[in-house]
Structure formats: C-alpha cells, structure tokens
Amino acid sequence: MMSSLRTTLALALGLLAGANVLAQPEMQYSELFESLQAGLYTVEVVDRISNNKNAQGSGFIVTGDGVLATNYHVVSGFVLDPDRYSLRYRSASGQTGPLEVLEVDVLHDLALVRFADGPPSDAPAPFELAETEPRMGETILALGNPYDIGISLVPGTYNGLLENQYRKNIHFTGALNPGMSGGPAVKTTGEVVGINVAGAGNSVSFLVPVANLEDLLSRAPDSPSSLEDMRARVVRRIIDHQGEMVDELLAGDWSLEAFGPLMIPREITPWLSCSGSGSEADTETPWVESHSNCTLNDRIYLSRTLDTGPVELIFGWYQSESLNEFQFSRMFEQTTFMPFNRSGEDDITEFECREDWVIFENLSPVEFKASYCLRAYLDYPGLYDVLYVARALMPESEGLHVHYTLAGVGRDKAMEFHRHLLRALSWK
Amino acid sequence: MEMIVEQLGTTNNVLDRQKFDHHSVWLGRAFDNDVILSDEHVDAAHAKLCFDDEGRLWLEDLGSVNGIRRPRHKAHIERTEVKSGEVFLIGRSRIRVYLGTHPVAPAVKIRLSEVFLLWLGKPQVTVMLALLFLAAKVLGTWLSTIGEFRWSQVIERNLGEVMTFFALAVGVYFLSVLFRRGGNFLAHLSLLILVFLLSSVLEFALSVAVFSSGDGGYPVLEWLDSARGYLMLFIYLWSILYLAFHISLLRRTLISVVIVAVMLGVNNLPDDSMRRFASPQAFPLEQQWLPPALLIGEPVPAEEFREDADALFDTLDEKRSEALEEREAEEAAQGSAINEDTPSDQVEIESDQGVSEPGDREDTDEAGETGETGETEETPAESAESDVEPGPGAPGAEQSVE
Numbered sequence: 001m002m003s004s005l006r007t008t009l010a011l012a013l014g015l016l017a018g019a020n021v022l023a024q025p026e027m028q029y030s031e032l033f034e035s036l037q038a039g040l041y042t043v044e045v046v047d048r049i050s051n052n053k054n055a056q057g058s059g060f061i062v063t064g065d066g067v068l069a070t071n072y073h074v075v076s077g078f079v080l081d082p083d084r085y086s087l088r089y090r091s092a093s094g095q096t097g098p099l100e101v102l103e104v105d106v107l108h109d110l111a112l113v114r115f116a117d118g119p120p121s122d123a124p125a126p127f128e129l130a131e132t133e134p135r136m137g138e139t140i141l142a143l144g145n146p147y148d149i150g151i152s153l154v155p156g157t158y159n160g161l162l163e164n165q166y167r168k169n170i171h172f173t174g175a176l177n178p179g180m181s182g183g184p185a186v187k188t189t190g191e192v193v194g195i196n197v198a199g200a201g202n203s204v205s206f207l208v209p210v211a212n213l214e215d216l217l218s219r220a221p222d223s224p225s226s227l228e229d230m231r232a233r234v235v236r237r238i239i240d241h242q243g244e245m246v247d248e249l250l251a252g253d254w255s256l257e258a259f260g261p262l263m264i265p266r267e268i269t270p271w272l273s274c275s276g277s278g279s280e281a282d283t284e285t286p287w288v289e290s291h292s293n294c295t296l297n298d299r300i301y302l303s304r305t306l307d308t309g310p311v312e313l314i315f316g317w318y319q320s321e322s323l324n325e326f327q328f329s330r331m332f333e334q335t336t337f338m339p340f341n342r343s344g345e346d347d348i349t350e351f352e353c354r355e356d357w358v359i360f361e362n363l364s365p366v367e368f369k370a371s372y373c374l375r376a377y378l379d380y381p382g383l384y385d386v387l388y389v390a391r392a393l394m395p396e397s398e399g400l401h402v403h404y405t406l407a408g409v410g411r412d413k414a415m416e417f418h419r420h421l422l423r424a425l426s427w428k
Numbered sequence: 429m430e431m432i433v434e435q436l437g438t439t440n441n442v443l444d445r446q447k448f449d450h451h452s453v454w455l456g457r458a459f460d461n462d463v464i465l466s467d468e469h470v471d472a473a474h475a476k477l478c479f480d481d482e483g484r485l486w487l488e489d490l491g492s493v494n495g496i497r498r499p500r501h502k503a504h505i506e507r508t509e510v511k512s513g514e515v516f517l518i519g520r521s522r523i524r525v526y527l528g529t530h531p532v533a534p535a536v537k538i539r540l541s542e543v544f545l546l547w548l549g550k551p552q553v554t555v556m557l558a559l560l561f562l563a564a565k566v567l568g569t570w571l572s573t574i575g576e577f578r579w580s581q582v583i584e585r586n587l588g589e590v591m592t593f594f595a596l597a598v599g600v601y602f603l604s605v606l607f608r609r610g611g612n613f614l615a616h617l618s619l620l621i622l623v624f625l626l627s628s629v630l631e632f633a634l635s636v637a638v639f640s641s642g643d644g645g646y647p648v649l650e651w652l653d654s655a656r657g658y659l660m661l662f663i664y665l666w667s668i669l670y671l672a673f674h675i676s677l678l679r680r681t682l683i684s685v686v687i688v689a690v691m692l693g694v695n696n697l698p699d700d701s702m703r704r705f706a707s708p709q710a711f712p713l714e715q716q717w718l719p720p721a722l723l724i725g726e727p728v729p730a731e732e733f734r735e736d737a738d739a740l741f742d743t744l745d746e747k748r749s750e751a752l753e754e755r756e757a758e759e760a761a762q763g764s765a766i767n768e769d770t771p772s773d774q775v776e777i778e779s780d781q782g783v784s785e786p787g788d789r790e791d792t793d794e795a796g797e798t799g800e801t802g803e804t805e806e807t808p809a810e811s812a813e814s815d816v817e818p819g820p821g822a823p824g825a826e827q828s829v830e
Contacts, residue, residue, distance in 0.1 A: 283576050325719030326571040333717040346755055349747045354736050355713045356642030357727040367720075367727045371712035372737035376748040378755065384744065389712055393720045411741045419734060 029141065032190055033153050038124035042090040042145045043070050043099065043113065043182060045077040054078075054085055058144035058183035058196070059113065061126045062217065066119025069213055070182030071197055072104050072111045073301045079104060079111075080303055080379075082227055087113065092151055095120065101227065103220040106234045107241050108167055108212040109197050109301055111182075112220050127184055129210050130191035134158040142174055142196050142205070144183025152180070158193065161209065164273040165298045166245055166309075169206040170194045176205035235380045238300065239410040242309070242383075246406070246413040249311075250420050259292055260317030262400060263426045272296050272311065287320035287331060287397070300408060305344030308383070308408030312340065313421075318399040328397035337389050339375075341407040351375045351387065358390065362426050368392045368402075372418075377408070386414045390422075429479045430528030433463050435521065439607060447528075452478030455518060456490075469494045469519030477510065477525065485510040485527065494519045536676070545671055548622070549615030557621040564628060593620045604672035615671050619664065627660045638716040640724045646714060654695075662688050 039061040045054040057074030061067070068089070072079075078087040079101055087099045098116040105111070134140055135158070142154040156174020172185060176199035184192040185207045194207030252268035267274045278290035296311040316335065320328050353373040360368065370390040377383040386409060391401040404421065406414055431453065435444040446463060453462045458472035465474070471492040479485055488507045489496050495504035497517050505516075512527040547553060569582045597616040604612070634656065638649050662684050669680035728736075 286575065323574065324571070325721075327574055329717035329719060330572050331574045333715040336715075337711040349744060349751045351711070352740060352743055352747060353711075353713050354643055354733070354740050355646075356644070356733060356736075357640070357723070357725070358730050358733045359727040360730045367723065369712070370733060372733070372740065373711060374737075374740050374744050376744040378748060378752055381745075381748070384741065387711060393717060395720055411738070415734070415738050418737065422730060 029153060029155065029188075032141065032186070032188065033143075036127070036143060036184075036186065036190060037092050037151055039127055040092060040143055040145070040151055040183065041068055042148065043068070043074050044088050044090065045075060045085045046088060048084060048086050056145075056148055056179055057181040058179065059089065060143070060182075060184045060192070061124060062112075062129070062192075062213070063126050066115045066123055067102060067217075067220070068099070068113050068115075069184075069195060069216075070111050070113060071195065071208075072106050072109045073197075074182045075101060075104070075111045075113060076301070076303055079227055079230065089113075089115070091120075100224045101230070102224050103216060104230060104234065105212065105216045105237075106302065107237060107300055108208050108216075110195060110208060110213055110216050112216060114224065127186070128191045129214060130187055130193045134187055134193055136160050138187070140172065140174075140185050140187055140193055142172065142176060142180060142183060142185040142207070144176075144180025144196055146177035146179045148179055154180070156203065156205070162206070164271055164296075166248075166271045166296055167298060168209070168271075169197065170209055172205045172207050173203050174205055175199065175203050231379070235382060238308070238380065238408060239382055242406075242409045243413040245311075246409060246417050250416065254424050256424070256426065258428050259315055260290065260319070260400065261394075261398070261428055262315065262317070263428055264292060264315050265313075265421075265424060266292065267294065268313075271298070272313070281320065281322070286322045287318055287328070289316065289318045291316045299341065302377075302380070303347070305342065306347040306377075307342045308377070308385070310341050310405065310407045312403070312405040314401075314403040316399075316401040316403070320397040323397050325393075325395070325397055328399065329393060332391070332393060332399045335401065337387065337403055339385055339387055339405055339407065341385065343385075347378060348385070349376045349378065360422060360425070362423060366392045366394060366400075368400075380408075382410055383408050384411065384414060385409075386418075388418065429483060429485075431477060431479075431485060432526040432528065432530075433477070434524040434526070435463070435465070436515065436524055437522070440515065440522070440524070441607075442524075449528075452476055455523070463523070465518060465521045465523075467519045467521045470521055471519075474518055485525070487516065487525070492519070539677070542670060545615060545619070545667055546612075548618035549612045549671075551614060554614045554618045554621075557618050557625075560625060561621045564625060568628075593617070593624070596620060600668055600672050607673060612671050616668065619667050619671065623660050623664050626663075627656065630656045635716055636718060636722050636724065638714055639718045639722065641714075642728070643713055658688050658692060661691065 041059045041061070042056060043059040044056045046052070047054055054077040055074055057070055059068040059070035059074075062069045075087060078085045087101065088096055089099050090096045097120075099113040100116040102112040102114050138158045139155055140158045142156060143151065144154075145151055154174045154176065156172050159171040159173055161168040162171050170185075170193070172194070176196050180196045181198075183196045185194045185196060186192050192210050192213075194209055195213060197206050197208050199205040249268055249272070252272075254265045254268060256263035257266050272294045273296070274292060274294040276290065276292050279285065279288070281288050292315040294313040296309075298309055299307040300309040301307050318328075318332060320331075323331065351373040352375070353371050355369070355371040357367050358370040359365070368390040369392070371388070373387040375385050377385075386404075386406045388405075389401060389403045391399065393399050402422075402425070404417075406417060409417075429451065430447060430449050432445060432447050433453065433455075434442050434446075437443050448462060450462070454473065454476055455461055455463045455465060455470075456472050456474040457465055457467065457470045461473065471490070471494075473490050474492045475490055475496055476488045477485060478488070486507060487496065487505065487510050489505060497504055499515055499517055499522070510525050512530045513524065515522060515524045548557075565586045566582050569585055570577055573581060594617075597613060597620055600616050601613040631653075634649060634653050637645070637652075641649060665684040665687055666680055669675045669683060673680075675683065
C-alpha cells in the first residue's frame with residue numbers, strides 16, 4: 001500500500017517536474033520577447049503621392065549606431081524608384097521616421113537601412129549575431145510583424161541548409177507570413193541565426209543564414225552612397241556571382257551517362273537537381289519519350305515583376321515504332337520551350353534568336369537545328385537570359401533535343417558554358 | 429435599209445433580236461405588230477420606227493398611254509431620231525435599235541488559257557480532279573495524324589473546306605446565271621480544286637524550304653508564303669471573271685490586280701502595336717519539321733554558329749538601348765498624364781488619411797501570393813483568405829507557390 005502510494009507520489013512529482021520542464025521554454029520565450037521587441041521595427045515603402053503602402057516588412061537593429069537589417073525585397077520598391085516612393089520605419093512603441101538605404105545584397109535578399117535622422121536617443125541595444133550554427137532540430141524563433149497586425153514570435157525548428165540551392169537558405173519549420181520578411185530568427189538565447197525571407201506554405205519556410213548578413217555588414221560603407229551607384233554595384237555583383245556559379249558548373253562532375261542514343265551529363269553539381277521522366281507508347285501517344293531535367297530553381301529577386309537566376313538543362317529523346325516519319329515529325333514539332341523566370345514587359349527586351357542547321361564534330365553526322373535565343377535586362381546592363389535548343393530528327397522516327405536555359409548571366413560565361421556543354425556530348 | 433430591234437432584260441441582256449428590211453416597223457402588244465411586246469403597260473399599237481427619205485431612222489409615239497422615253501430620262505418622246513445602238517423604254521419594255529451598218533469589234537482569238545478553263549468544265553475532268561482532291565485530303569490527314577488513324581477523321585477535318593468549295597462554286601454559278609446566260613458550274617468546281625492543289629504543292633515546297641532553312645531565310649520564305657496566297661487569289665479571280673462573267677482579258681486582269689492589291693493593303697495595315705500583344709514569342713522561331721531525308725542544304729559548323737551566337741549579344745545591347753529609349757518616352761507620356769490627374773489623387777490621399785486603416789489599401793500584393801513573406805497591404809482577414817494558401821512547398825523552392 002505504502003509502496004504504491006510512494007510510486008504514485010513519485011509519479012505525480014515526476015509529472016510535475018516534467019510539466020515544469022515543458023513550461024520552462026515558454027517562460028524563456030516571453031522574457032525573450034520582452035527583451036527583443038524594442039529592437040524590432042516595421043519597415044514600410046510608401047507612395048509619395050497617394051500615400052499608399054507599396055510594401056511592408058520587418059527589420060531589426062544590428063549595430064549600435066542605428067543600422068537595421070531587412071530583406072531587399074521589402075525595400076526594392078524604394079531602391080528602384082526613390083522618386084516615387086519613400087522609406088520609413090515604425091517602432092514597437094509607435095514612433096515613425098524616415099530611413100535611408102546603406103547597402104543591399106540582392107543575391108541573398110538582404111538590405112541594410114539606417115535612421116535618416118540619426119538613431120533615436122533611446123535606441124535599443126543591437127541584436128547579437130550567432131557565432132555558431134544551431135543544431136539540427138533545435139528550436140529557433142522567428143520574429144516579425146505579419147500582415148501588420150503587430151509584432152509576433154513564431155517558434156519552429158532549424159532543419160539545416162537546403163542542398164539543392166546555390167545560395168543556400170536555412171530550412172525553417174514554422175509559419176512565416178507576409179510582413180515578417182526581414183525579421184530575425186533567433187536561438188532561444190536571443191542570438192540571430194537567420195533572416196526571415198520566404199514561406200512555401202504548410203510551415204515550410206526559409207531563412208537567409210546570418211553569415212550573409214555579417215558579410216554585408218563588413219562591406220557596408222559608413223554612409224549611404226547614391227542609389228545609382230548602389231544599383232551599378234548590384235549589376236556587377238550579380239554578373240560576378242552568376243559567373244562563379246557557371247564556373248562551379250563547369251568544374252563539376254561531367255561524367256556521362258547513357259540517355260537514348262546519347263551520352264549526357266546528369267547531376268553536375270549537388271545544387272543542380274535532376275529528375276528523369278518517361279512514357280511508354282500507347283494508342284493515344286504511339287511513341288516512347290524520355291526526359292532528363294536538371295534544374296536550379298534558385299531565384300534572385302530583382303523587383304515585383306522580375307526575378308532571375310534559374311538554370312535548366314533538359315535532354316529529350318523520342319522514338320516511335322508505329323508512326324511514319326511525317327507523322328513523327330508532326331509530333332516532334334509540338335514540343336515548345338519557354339523561359340521560366342518571371343519578367344514583365346518593361347523589364348526585359350524581347351528574345352532575339354539565331355537559328356540554323358548545325359553540325360557538331362562530336363555528334364556528326366547527325367545535323368541539329370539549333371536556336372540560340374537571347375534577351376537583355378533593361379535595368380541591368382550586361383545581364384542576359386539565354387535559351388538554347390538543338391534538335392535532331394533521325395531516320396526511322398527517332399528524335400532528340402538538347403535544351404538549356406541560363407537566366408541572368410554575362411556574355412563571357414554564357415558562351416563558355418555553351419561551348420563546354422556541346423563539346424561534352426557524344427554518341428553511345 | 430436594215431434595222432435590228434433587240435428586246436432587252438433589266439441588265440441590258442438580249443432576250444430577243446429581230447432584223448427588218450422594211451421601211452417602217454410597228455411596235456405594240458397587238459399581234460399584228462412587227463415587234464410584239466408582251467407588257468401590260470404597252471399599248472396595242474404603241475410606236476413606229478421608220479426611215480425618212482434621207483435614210484435617217486425615226487421613232488414615233490402613236491398616242492400611247494405610257495409613252496416612250498430613254499432610260500434615266502423622265503421626258504416623254506413624241507418623235508425622235510434614232511442613233512444606232514440607242515436604248516428606249518416602251519411602257520416597261522426595253523428595246524435597243526441598231527442600223528444594219530453598225531460596226532462590230534474584230535474577232536478575239538481564242539486563247540489557250542480560255543480553252544483550258546472551258547476544258548475544266550468537262551465532267552470527266554471534274555471527276556478526275558475531285559478524285560485527286562480526295563486523295564490529297566486522305567494523304568494529308570493520314571500524314572498529320574499522330575494517334576490512331578480513322579477514316580472518319582478525313583471527313584471531320586475536311587468537311588468544312590469541302591462545303592466551302594461547294595458553296596463558293598454554287599454562289600459563283602448563280603451570280604453568273606444572274607448576269608449572263610448560264611454559268612459553268614463544273615468548270616468553277618474544277619477551278620477551285622485546281623487552285624487548291626496548286627496551292628498545296630507550293631505550300632509543301634515552302635515547308636521543305638522552311639524546314640531546311642535557318643533564320644536568314646525565314647523573312648524571304650515568309651514573304652513567298654504570303655505571295656503564294658495572293659497568287660492563288662489572283663489566278664482564281666482572273667479565271668472566274670472569264671468563266672462566269674465573260675469579262676475581256678484586259679479588264680479581268682485589271683480587276684483581279686485591283687482586288688488583290690486591296691487585299692494586300694488591308695492585310696498590311698500598320699498594326700505592329702497590336703501584333704506585339706497578339707502573338708506570344710515562339711521558341712524556336714520556326715516549328716517546321718519533316719522527315720530528315722527532305723533536308724536540303726549544308727549545315728553550319730558548330731564553331732561558326734557559336735560565333736554568330738556570340739555576336740547576338742551586340743545586337744541585344746542595341747535592342748536594349750532602343751527599348752530603354754522607348755520606355756523613357758512612354759514614362760514621359762505617362763508622367764504628363766499623371767500631372768493632369770493630380771486632383772483625383774489628392775482626393776485619394778484625403779480619404780486614405782480619414783480611414784486610418786494601414787492595411788486597407790488598394791494595391792494588391794504580389795509578394796504575398798508568391799510566397800514571399802514581406803510586403804502586404806491587405807487587411808489580415810483578406811490576406812488570411814487569399815495569401816496564405818498552402819502551396820506545394822517543394823523544399824528548396826521558395827517561390828514554388830507562384
């Protein structure tokens with residue numbers, strides 16, 4: 001009897017202790033929330049004439065002299081059209097004032113802004129930046145102002161860096177909502193590990209690793225330069241960065257695998273993720289087709305109507321036993337190729353193409369009809385989207401296509417990639 | 429002295445023609461007249477044509493109820509001298525009077541083209557052409573069927589075209605009957621089929637050329653393709669103007685040229701601005717594929733093509749500057765429009781300030797929809813419905829919800 005009571009007591013105590021352990025983080029969160037709230041700001045881009053808000057996001061203080069970090073996509077409206085928009089902050093206590101842009105990192109979607117009228121006298125202490133990465137599964141907390149309804153704290157877990165991105169973001173399990181962009185994600189100790197950047201729904205969200213913010217802080221000037229100079233630097237950085245990406249691709253694993261009658265490269269780098277697909281012949285589609293799709297769907301946000309950065313490398317092979325050559329060619333001409341980055345009419349020129357029958361030494365005697373299409377970014381001189389397709393029909397109803405897209409690359413690297421890829425291919 | 433009296437239809441087509449060598453000729457409804465006009469508005473004895481001593485011909489009213497007049501003239505004629513070839517209205521009947529000495533145009537030599545057009549009207553020719561047409565349609569349908577071929581597809585795909593051909597032939601036939609004496613239905617049908625076959629052969633030749641060509645050849649081929657359409661139109665018009673309307677060579681050539689020129693003008697109205705929106709850009713430029721055995725011409729070495737592609741960057745830089753200038757011009761135009769609108773903008777500011785609801789703005793937020801977590805102007809309730817739809821959320825693709 002006694003023993004069972006003791007057991008019950010022990011159990012109850014144990015439960016209490018357990019409850020205590022569970023309750024502990026909550027207490028920490030509320031304290032943390034209290035201590036961090038003052039350093040959080042709402043960042044707004046406002047139309048000067050109509051007073052309409054163009055964008056609203058979050059920002060947090062990162063230096064003692066009043067520099068805030070936020071996302072580039074929050075302030076981009078102002079950076080691209082400062083005559084039309086103004087940039088301002090709103091503090092947790094309701095104070096507002098103008099902001100100026102110190103430096104931006106378009107590649108990692110970051111921006112540093114500063115109180116234009118100098119830091120407020122009661123400016124809070126800056127956020128501390130974490131020196132070590134969190135462990136996998138560690139709880140981290142995202143802060144921000146979702147839908148402008150007030151500062152919120154969203155707990156979630158750290159799931160490491162995304163392998164299939166070139167600019168690797170943190171995979172965060174927690175619901176990031178519009179308006180939280182630019183807010184910090186902190187460890188339970190309050191150190192910043194990342195900056196809220198995007199959500200893909202169902203609590204799958206992404207953070208920019210804090211290391212990118214440190215880089216940006218280290219190269220930021222002491223005082224703001226003109227926005228025009230800044231935009232010029234942005235163009236150069238994108239071209240350089242995309243050039244490095246192409247270099248990394250060229251230095252990747254170009255070992256060839258069989259694909260239909262052709263030998264082709266597959267997963268050249270870990271961030272170029274490949275998938276294969278194929279279909280068997282049936283009465284509706286009396287041909288066999290198979291595809292190798294390698295894509296990098298890692299976009300650089302440039303403006304509301306424009307992004308860049310994706311890479312696509314696609315091979316297709318078609319063959320039919322039952323279609324005659326006329327029927328097969330009719331089927332073959334139905335495949336279309338489209339660029340897959342986002343662009344508005346005012347952002348980019350129309351495509352200009354060179355198209356002809358080409359003979360490759362490594363692939364002779366089959367002739368390919370090749371199309372090299374190009375368009376230029378209006379506001380980013382030296383930056384182009386390249387779309388290439390080479391297709392061949394062979395006797396006995398067999399067809400092939402080689403297709404790549406490089407979005408947002410410079411001329412030299414585009415041509416280097418072109419030469420490298422087409423020399424790498426061979427027949428089985 | 430000879431005179432010829434023609435009874436005419438409403439379009440001056442000859443219904444009856446009589447020749448007299450009398451001194452005088454009587455016209456009227458009664459059966460004792462030389463020219464009997466079966467028209468209730470004509471008197472029993474209505475008019476008289478007679479030569480005077482000097483050999484001049486006169487037309488005289490015999491006191492009729494409705495009188496005599498010239499077409500498009502109100503005035504009634506009591507007695508008038510007749511010029512050879514003149515037309516008169518007697519009651520409601522139309523007559524034309526010639527003198528025996530009236531000159532006629534020299535004979536027109538029968539041209540080979542005209543013989544050929546008439547030959548088209550032979551039933552066996554039409555049947556042969558119809559069979560050829562059928563064969564072409566079956567072949568065309570079979571070669572362009574990707575899935576399972578069914579005979580009913582031939583009918584499904586071509587019924588419209590066949591019906592159009594028939595309707596056109598019937599229409600032209602009736603027009604021809606209306607304006608002349610009898611159209612040539614079979615010849616019209618044969619002509620349509622022949623024009624179709626000719627056009628198909630040219631089209632195939634052009635598709636071989638497009639398939640084998642590079643971008644350098646496309647503009648010429650495109651030009652040739654539209655020239656093909658106009659040529660077919662010209663041939664068709666020129667032929668039916670002879671077959672159906674018996675219009676002389678010079679006139680029918682002229683009429684055909686004018687119609688084709690008008691079509692050309694209508695189709696080439698300056699509409700660049702519209703075309704820009706109407707046709708999305710195609711990749712590649714031409715989607716024309718045929719069996720590889722039909723490929724003619726020599727391919728370009730890969731290195732040469734690469735150099736051309738490299739040079740394309742310079743072209744794009746020029747295009748970019750042009751587009752920038754164009755955009756600046758547009759913005760300048762819009763800027764002046766905005767200045768004119770300023771009063772309404774100010775009203776908007778006031779209303780916005782009155783309702784101090786920071787989330788409630790008119791702009792819709794794209795970033796929310798694309799999965800970006802910044803930038804919103806919508807109220808929480810609206811956004812909760814529209815923006816936060818869970819996307820497919822493939823890891824590593826932030827914007828995959830786009």
